Amino acid sequence: MKNVSVFGYGVTTKPIVKFLNHKGIKCVIFDDKFLSPSTDEYGNLLLPSDEFKAQDSEIEILSPGIPPTHFLIQKSKNPIGEYDYFYDLFSPSYCPQTIWISGTNGKTTTTEMLTLLLSKFGAQSGGNIGTPLAELYTKKAPLWVLETSSFSIHYICKAFPNLYLLLPVKEDHISWHGSFEAYVCDKLKPLSLMQQDTYAILPEEFSQRPEVINFIGKAFFYSDSQSLAEKIGVSIKDICFQEPFLLDGLLALYASKILFNQADIDCLNTFKVGAHRIEEFNDKKGRLWVDDSKGTNVDATLEALKRYKNKKIFLILGGDDKGADQKPIFELAKHLDIEIFTIGSNEKKLLAMGESYALKIYPCSRLEEAIKKIKDVLKSDGVGLLSPAAASLDQFKSYKERGEIFRQSVLKEEQE
Incomplete structure (x- = not known):
């Protein structure tokens, strides 16, 4: 070449x-x-x-x-694209089993959970996380569990997985794809490339989409955690995770059962959720703070708000919203005891929306300023929540840096 x-x-x-x-x-x-x-x-x-x-x-x-x-x-x-490039290199002497995991939220957690469950079969994670595909190929890993973005799928023309696991799809990356419909089409695109001896786990809402109707593999559908638990034959009370991680865990168990007829809850319960996704910590006064910096879209923030709906919520919101409609957050906020502190490039849009909904909303511009304002009013029965519903690159190098600065700023102020 x-x-x-x-x-x-x-x-x-x-x-x-x-x-x-x-x-x-x-x-x-x-x-x-x-x-x-x-x-x-x-x-x-x-x-x-x-x-x-x-x-x-x-x-x-x-x-x-x-x-x-x-x-x-x-x-x-x-x-x-990367997926097609390495697919072209597969041969009878080396053709690994592949699992692709996509959706809007929970991809990383589900990928890591499933890799843990299938580690006995030589599973290694890759794609957006874990080992690069080039290294998976070089190592001749027998089972690839790939966190797969809609960006990667968009450029796929021939590669396909043995099992495609699709988490719920909500509005995200609109500025990249051009529309929500185009985003959904890319999420469902692998189905048109997959063969007869393949499997797909899909949200029930897509069951009548043409891509699903024409899928020649075997499709399994789910609507929520309870429906998944019933299909797998397990009890939710035996699983140690709350939502949204409960759904992620059940999907990982479902994939494991479909491929290997195993649903090892004890193994799943040893999993530790990664940093910056609804990660709770306390300041020295015992007040609750939550780092949900990985909540980079509206649906992730909605899940975080639902989790703390019985508390007084002080929400830090804003950044690069990627063209997504933020109204669902404000619709939910009408029914919560909440005050909103805005940061980032979409701050003006958020302020206008907050005022139209008659919510308590305060411009802060920077994360550190939002933390200072929340510190003045947060009490033991409340929660200081960073769940920005936006990407971080307008002000930070990554969502990880945003989360780390959030935690450091909260604890640093306590020490002064």
């Missing part, structure tokens, strides 16, 4: 470039962040995006975060 172009040089594509370099293939990498030509430590050429010329490229390997409207995508002749 010659003249390999790579679009975007980030978490997804760097392992692929390394994989290709080990095979003796140099790459030309195009990225908006490159301002002038240079090379990396492995001798790959790094160029600004506007220097891409289609006639100089035989294949273009895509970073999934690049939207289809980007001119690199528009100009490319032979674009291929």
